[in-house]
Amino acid sequence: VTGGLALADLPPLPAKDKYKVGFAQTESNNPWRIAQTKSMQDEAGKLGYQLVYTDAAGSAAKQVADVNSMIAQGVDLIFLAPREEKPLIPAVMAAKKAGIPVILLDRNVDQALAKAGEDYVTFIGSDFVDEGKRIAEWLVKNNGGKTKIIQLEGTTGSSPANDRKKGFDEAINAAGGFTLLASQSGDFARDKGRQVAEALLQAHPDADVIYAHNDEMAMGAIAALEAAGKKPGTDVIVLSIDGGKEAVQAVVDGKINAVVECNPRFGPKAFETMAKYAKGEKIDAWVKNDDKFYDPSNAAAELANAY
Amino acid sequence: MLLSMKAIDKSFSGVRVLNAASLEVEPGEVMALVGQNGAGKSTMIKILTGAYSRDAGSVTFQGREVHFSSTADSQSAGIATIYQEINLAPNRTVAENIFLAREPRTAFGLVDRRKMRAEARAVLKRFNLDIDVERPLENFGAATRQMVAIARGVTQNAKLVIMDEATSSLDEREVAVLFETVRTLKRDGVATIFISHRLDELYAICDRVTVMRDGRTVAVSAMKDIKKLELVRTMLGKELTAFTAAQRNREEADGATLVEAKNLSAGVRVRDVSLAIGKGEIAGLAGLLGSGRTETARLIYAADRRDGGTLSVGGRQTAYAQPADAIADGIGFVSEDRKVEGIVPEMSVRENLTLAILPRLQKSGIVDRARQQEIVERYIKALGVKCASPEQPIRELSGGNQQKVLLARWLCMNPRLLIVDEPTRGIDVGAKAEILKLLRGLADEGLSVLMISSELEELIAAADHVTVLSDGRSVARIPAAELSEERLMVAMAHQDGEAA
Amino acid sequence: MTTLDTTTPAQTPAKRSSLIWISRYGTLVAFLALIAFNMAVTPNFLSWQTLNVNLTQVATIVIVAVGMTLVIATGGIDLSVGSLMAISGALAPMIFLGTIYPIPSPALAVTLAFIVPVVVAGALGWFNGFLITRWSIQPIVATLVLFIAGRGIAQVMTNGNLQVFRNDAFQFIALGRVFGIPTQVIIMAVVVALAAFVIRRTGFGRQIIAVGGNEKAARLSGIPAVRVKRLVYVVSGALAGIAGLVVVARNSASDANLVGLGMELDAIAAVAVGGTLLTGGRAYVLGTLLGACVIQLVRYTLLANGVPDAAALVVKAGLIVAAVFIQQRAERG
Amino acid sequence: MTTYLSFLGPLAPRSTIALARLGVIAALIALIVFGALRYDNFLSSYNALSFLRYNSMFALIALGMALVIMTGGIDLSVGGTAAMASVVAAIFSPYHWAAGLAGGLAAGLVVGIINGVVITRLKIQPFIATLAAMLAAYGTGLLLAGNQSVSVSYDSGFTEIGQGDFLGFPIPAWIALAFYIAGWIALERHPVGRRVLAIGDGEATAKLMGLKVEKTLMGVYITSGLCAGMAGVILAAQFGAGQPTEGVGWELFAIASVVVGGTLLTGGVGSIGATLAGALLLAMVFNILNFENGLGWISLSAYWQSVIRGLFLLAVVILQAKIAGARANG
Numbered sequence A: 001v002t003g004g005l006a007l008a009d010l011p012p013l014p015a016k017d018k019y020k021v022g023f024a025q026t027e028s029n030n031p032w033r034i035a036q037t038k039s040m041q042d043e044a045g046k047l048g049y050q051l052v053y054t055d056a057a058g059s060a061a062k063q064v065a066d067v068n069s070m071i072a073q074g075v076d077l078i079f080l081a082p083r084e085e086k087p088l089i090p091a092v093m094a095a096k097k098a099g100i101p102v103i104l105l106d107r108n109v110d111q112a113l114a115k116a117g118e119d120y121v122t123f124i125g126s127d128f129v130d131e132g133k134r135i136a137e138w139l140v141k142n143n144g145g146k147t148k149i150i151q152l153e154g155t156t157g158s159s160p161a162n163d164r165k166k167g168f169d170e171a172i173n174a175a176g177g178f179t180l181l182a183s184q185s186g187d188f189a190r191d192k193g194r195q196v197a198e199a200l201l202q203a204h205p206d207a208d209v210i211y212a213h214n215d216e217m218a219m220g221a222i223a224a225l226e227a228a229g230k231k232p233g234t235d236v237i238v239l240s241i242d243g244g245k246e247a248v249q250a251v252v253d254g255k256i257n258a259v260v261e262c263n264p265r266f267g268p269k270a271f272e273t274m275a276k277y278a279k280g281e282k283i284d285a286w287v288k289n290d291d292k293f294y295d296p297s298n299a300a301a302e303l304a305n306a307y
Numbered sequence B: 001m002l003l004s005m006k007a008i009d010k011s012f013s014g015v016r017v018l019n020a021a022s023l024e025v026e027p028g029e030v031m032a033l034v035g036q037n038g039a040g041k042s043t044m045i046k047i048l049t050g051a052y053s054r055d056a057g058s059v060t061f062q063g064r065e066v067h068f069s070s071t072a073d074s075q076s077a078g079i080a081t082i083y084q085e086i087n088l089a090p091n092r093t094v095a096e097n098i099f100l101a102r103e104p105r106t107a108f109g110l111v112d113r114r115k116m117r118a119e120a121r122a123v124l125k126r127f128n129l130d131i132d133v134e135r136p137l138e139n140f141g142a143a144t145r146q147m148v149a150i151a152r153g154v155t156q157n158a159k160l161v162i163m164d165e166a167t168s169s170l171d172e173r174e175v176a177v178l179f180e181t182v183r184t185l186k187r188d189g190v191a192t193i194f195i196s197h198r199l200d201e202l203y204a205i206c207d208r209v210t211v212m213r214d215g216r217t218v219a220v221s222a223m224k225d226i227k228k229l230e231l232v233r234t235m236l237g238k239e240l241t242a243f244t245a246a247q248r249n250r251e252e253a254d255g256a257t258l259v260e261a262k263n264l265s266a267g268v269r270v271r272d273v274s275l276a277i278g279k280g281e282i283a284g285l286a287g288l289l290g291s292g293r294t295e296t297a298r299l300i301y302a303a304d305r306r307d308g309g310t311l312s313v314g315g316r317q318t319a320y321a322q323p324a325d326a327i328a329d330g331i332g333f334v335s336e337d338r339k340v341e342g343i344v345p346e347m348s349v350r351e352n353l354t355l356a357i358l359p360r361l362q363k364s365g366i367v368d369r370a371r372q373q374e375i376v377e378r379y380i381k382a383l384g385v386k387c388a389s390p391e392q393p394i395r396e397l398s399g400g401n402q403q404k405v406l407l408a409r410w411l412c413m414n415p416r417l418l419i420v421d422e423p424t425r426g427i428d429v430g431a432k433a434e435i436l437k438l439l440r441g442l443a444d445e446g447l448s449v450l451m452i453s454s455e456l457e458e459l460i461a462a463a464d465h466v467t468v469l470s471d472g473r474s475v476a477r478i479p480a481a482e483l484s485e486e487r488l489m490v491a492m493a494h495q496d497g498e499a500a
Numbered sequence C: 001m002t003t004l005d006t007t008t009p010a011q012t013p014a015k016r017s018s019l020i021w022i023s024r025y026g027t028l029v030a031f032l033a034l035i036a037f038n039m040a041v042t043p044n045f046l047s048w049q050t051l052n053v054n055l056t057q058v059a060t061i062v063i064v065a066v067g068m069t070l071v072i073a074t075g076g077i078d079l080s081v082g083s084l085m086a087i088s089g090a091l092a093p094m095i096f097l098g099t100i101y102p103i104p105s106p107a108l109a110v111t112l113a114f115i116v117p118v119v120v121a122g123a124l125g126w127f128n129g130f131l132i133t134r135w136s137i138q139p140i141v142a143t144l145v146l147f148i149a150g151r152g153i154a155q156v157m158t159n160g161n162l163q164v165f166r167n168d169a170f171q172f173i174a175l176g177r178v179f180g181i182p183t184q185v186i187i188m189a190v191v192v193a194l195a196a197f198v199i200r201r202t203g204f205g206r207q208i209i210a211v212g213g214n215e216k217a218a219r220l221s222g223i224p225a226v227r228v229k230r231l232v233y234v235v236s237g238a239l240a241g242i243a244g245l246v247v248v249a250r251n252s253a254s255d256a257n258l259v260g261l262g263m264e265l266d267a268i269a270a271v272a273v274g275g276t277l278l279t280g281g282r283a284y285v286l287g288t289l290l291g292a293c294v295i296q297l298v299r300y301t302l303l304a305n306g307v308p309d310a311a312a313l314v315v316k317a318g319l320i321v322a323a324v325f326i327q328q329r330a331e332r333g
Numbered sequence D: 001m002t003t004y005l006s007f008l009g010p011l012a013p014r015s016t017i018a019l020a021r022l023g024v025i026a027a028l029i030a031l032i033v034f035g036a037l038r039y040d041n042f043l044s045s046y047n048a049l050s051f052l053r054y055n056s057m058f059a060l061i062a063l064g065m066a067l068v069i070m071t072g073g074i075d076l077s078v079g080g081t082a083a084m085a086s087v088v089a090a091i092f093s094p095y096h097w098a099a100g101l102a103g104g105l106a107a108g109l110v111v112g113i114i115n116g117v118v119i120t121r122l123k124i125q126p127f128i129a130t131l132a133a134m135l136a137a138y139g140t141g142l143l144l145a146g147n148q149s150v151s152v153s154y155d156s157g158f159t160e161i162g163q164g165d166f167l168g169f170p171i172p173a174w175i176a177l178a179f180y181i182a183g184w185i186a187l188e189r190h191p192v193g194r195r196v197l198a199i200g201d202g203e204a205t206a207k208l209m210g211l212k213v214e215k216t217l218m219g220v221y222i223t224s225g226l227c228a229g230m231a232g233v234i235l236a237a238q239f240g241a242g243q244p245t246e247g248v249g250w251e252l253f254a255i256a257s258v259v260v261g262g263t264l265l266t267g268g269v270g271s272i273g274a275t276l277a278g279a280l281l282l283a284m285v286f287n288i289l290n291f292e293n294g295l296g297w298i299s300l301s302a303y304w305q306s307v308i309r310g311l312f313l314l315a316v317v318i319l320q321a322k323i324a325g326a327r328a329n330g
């Protein structure tokens, strides 16, 4: 099998009928991850591949250990949804050294330390910073005079939380005229998101925008708004990221104003990319997921397609 | 003057327990410290060793004013203490307990285990105790633990050894050995403070006596200058009327048997014990340390499971599964180790006293406070429990007073059979006589008592008959008429002779 | 009955019960200090809505912490409460949504949705107690089993999926109001009052304390230590079950992955701040209530004042230590 | 000489704990045999070495935890401390590998000292004191790291501490081994070990026996902090980053290891070697589960994995309880 120049250092993937592939998942404690895992398992099942699935339960270190056990078991290729940018580098390198190609899903690793096309095949996924930016841009255009923002952050220290905050904050600051009243972590969870929103709304009754880093917290915020006697989507703009069915429905219902999709259905694209790689095709360093954007203009129409 | 404690004051949450108390000890003398339960003896000792801090007063040791802030300090200054409640580490081995905090070291600073073992064995040998020093201490009964505590105390190369009721769970032979040790210490110029409620012991070993009453030092005297009766009077602050109270009122039992145990056995410690207790009788259970007395009592009470034998109470064969069943059948049990098996330390005197009758105090699950209060007050008064109030946590009571509360716990349920394991352990002379009198009075009203005691004198005075155990077997049953110390000793030593 | 001459009259009765009260004042002092601080600093603090938010948020912790208080009073600990909440929270919607078995009558379905999860949680609590008493497994490890496996069971039951629902009858437990007071707050109050009564006035309460204070002595005094212990774990489990229902009802969604996550530590902290010794033999139910309120208020204060999460953790740590310290100081008098 | 206690002789084993130790070692061997028979490559050197490399961190915190538990205390802060130490180590790693090492250990030391002071001076129960320390350590780690992972230097040789080998074995495993040997000597052969255990037997009693209880407790919590700090250094070195959010649940893993190793949570009884076996045993379960997934017969979801882990823990503790019970009745 010959590849392009960029593939020079990469371990090759021989063409076979059936593969034994590894999927090292980060965690499975939220609907998004569950949908992602399911999509991977379904696709592997469809192709008749054997999928070695591990769950790192939110620990980057355990994820490296998981990858190592996959290497020990001699899988053909590893799909890795890295928990974090830096700590997963050793896993990528170990696989490379063992001659097993790696495809990263939904989060990338630190480009200063490992490069797509050299150390691993490619990164398939969205750009968290961009997601934050897109939602901010929508807000800048459609705020209707509402400018006082409460931000519900994801789990402190996690990269989607950091990036979604970064993209959003930068765009809002660039636009000017907005005030970020409070920005606190709701741990990507509905209950915590609700509790934090309740407290923040109480301390800042003048808030009129809530930006949540994921759907779950947005749903929690809606509950908090309703409890405080405010109409979500009308009195207070609600913004979210992920775009699951419940959230898109909420857009249809007018409770969420806009949501950026971050589609967890990686299965088809992941295995397609793997097949291309096996054939020796040249793969881009970043296979971008094209994520949708739902707002009242398209939500009803797109509802059926939401994951 | 080796030690001089002057004008010591101490209060616990507003209650004054020491009031200008003093205590002086000369080098090499054996000083007795006596007083009623709660007089403040143990508190005095704890202040000396730094376990408690004093509110006022001064302590001079070896000519220097000292201020021990911890027992580690006093220990390194040359004071070895054997506390009233045996304070050792149950999960550590016997040898470790003896040498804890002063282990023999090897050249590398590590524990010299061989030496530690050998020395421990040697020390215990002096006390005629031939036990496996590598076993955790918790495997041994109260008496053995007491001996280990003593061994720890006397091997510390101290200038002053304090024994707070060290003999309360020992039998006479062990006490004799202990006294031999005290004399040896004395010869080496080591002074001893000796606290005991057994007055005869004081006369046997002590040079002088300090008497405390209600937190004050009321008398200091050479032992030989004070008569026993006068000593008691000084302690109590009044005449003791009932000193030989436990007279038998009936010469023999009326025939009805309440408890009949046949061929009880359990494990290696109870092999074959049979005994019978008549209604209204006080039955004694005698034996050497380790003869299986406690174990036998526990079997009857269903605190442990028995392997064999039968037990009938009130004419019915019984098979209690747990103490609750025995209690329901009218049996009470005062255990020998009040700290481990008796008191619930954080609970108040009131709660502790009524623990066993809780089911009876409840109306649809709710405790009848008024009745509880009434019972508690009655028994506090009857037994002369010295406490600040019934609401005081029991751990704050003096040892003897705790013991009284535990007795009350069982008396208040009006049992048919009361098993008392060393019931007067740590109880002062006045109270002891009264407790024995009380038991006798209750027996006259129909209560049966099974009494285990290491004090033969007490057994002889109180029991209607004594069953003697040796090596887990009942070897003799001696009726009151034939009871004497010699007779008991001979019976107790029975199999000993064969084994040796 | 033979009476004896009393040797010494009992000394003047000290004001013991008041001392116990003071020990509770320690937590109270911490609580009042926090309120004063908030009145000065936090915007819009004095309002009914603030009270409402805090009470509804603290309710679940209190409900769980009361059960934990009883468990701790026997000298145990229950790490499994969070997982039991997840199981109960997963079970309820499955029942009224008909996922397990379609129940035609909505009223019956909702009734079962209240009863079954709580019973299951109580039964799992019994299992904890069984492990602890039957095999003398140490409570922290025995309950660690369900801490790990329990959430897994809830996840397996739901396949990890979120259950979203809208069922007014069921959600009354969290969203409803009686005389204007949120139902969950009422449940909390009832649980606290009941537990305080049990501890103080009933024989069972005394048995709990005795078993925790000295198990050997309690057993020798005829207290069925095994039964008492099993029972407190049942109570703790059932209360966790109720809390699980409240949480999912409040969120209109049940997420087996997250319901009750970390609850055990919150509950234990509430118990400790409330003055109950973790070594057993004591139980201050009202203290636990106050302790939970202190922790909730700390959380609210930090949130409302925009303290960044990382810094909030440090501050929270300091405040917990401070609260327990004040509590203990007051107790020592 | 009277030997009236001689009948006590025949009781065979010295202690319950000795048997619990046998239990855990037997279970460990059984699990290894099971894995070797069932899975290809389970006994491969790759698997064995990466297993040791990764789990040395857990072995370390279990060691510190064991000592703490033997005194009757508990240290919930180990995970947070390790996370914070990894950040500090990463921050210092560019200067010199030793700077990184020292930084991480110092972080652990500080937490240990704080724990010790709060527990012995402020008299706050270990559970609460270390719970608070856990929160504070996470908070501090996040603050130092600016809420994200901190790269370590790949040039100073720091990563060797986590990724390097010595005599064919991973350096982290050597480090853990060294700690364990030191811990074993301290506990089993040095007077301090007697003190630790005596305190666990009863603090008040130990005090009356003249032990320097507070000093010993201080030392024990500091040791636990240092072990966690070392685990943090390995964490940073092995994964190339200081990770402020890592370490969640480590304390429970450590507690379970210690208990499975036969140490009583009530203090006073314990074994260092069995703690190591306990940690390896529990870690092995994860490894086995990963391999089981690889067989592809039943792809166990993460959920089933936690159920199985719970059941496994249950089986081990019941096994131990039975052994102990059999001994107590025999």
Ligand SMILES: Nc1ncnc2c1ncn2[C@@H]1O[C@H](COP(=O)(O)OP(=O)(O)OP(=O)(O)O)[C@@H](O)[C@H]1O
Pocket (backbone or CB within 6 Å): B012, B013, B017, B035, B036, B037, B038, B039, B040, B041, B042, B043, B044, B084, B386, B387, B388, B395, B396, B397, B398, B399, B400, B401, B426, B428
């Ligand atoms: N920690 C404490 N808190 C409160 N009161 C205490 C405490 N320790 C002792 N007391 C009280 O101090 C008094 C003296 O107790 P102490 O133990 O010194 O008596 P004692 O003379 O040793 O009696 P005994 O012969 O029964 O052992 C008692 O009334 C007891 O209740």
Ligand SMILES: Nc1ncnc2c1ncn2[C@@H]1O[C@H](COP(=O)(O)OP(=O)(O)OP(=O)(O)O)[C@@H](O)[C@H]1O
Pocket (backbone or CB within 6 Å): B138, B139, B140, B141, B142, B143, B144, B269, B287, B288, B289, B290, B291, B292, B293, B294, B295, B296, B336, D008
């Ligand atoms: N598990 C054990 N292992 C070794 N020795 C034990 C164990 N249990 C008890 N012993 C010893 O056996 C002796 C018998 O105990 P038991 O309490 O039945 O006898 P006793 O006659 O009541 O003695 P005591 O005078 O100690 O009350 C105890 O003194 C104790 O030293």
Ligand SMILES: [Mg+2]
Pocket (backbone or CB within 6 Å): B041, B042, B043, B084, B164, B398, B399, B400
């Ligand atoms: Mg005393």
Ligand SMILES: [Mg+2]
Pocket (backbone or CB within 6 Å): B141, B142, B293, B294, B295, B336, B421
């Ligand atoms: Mg006995």
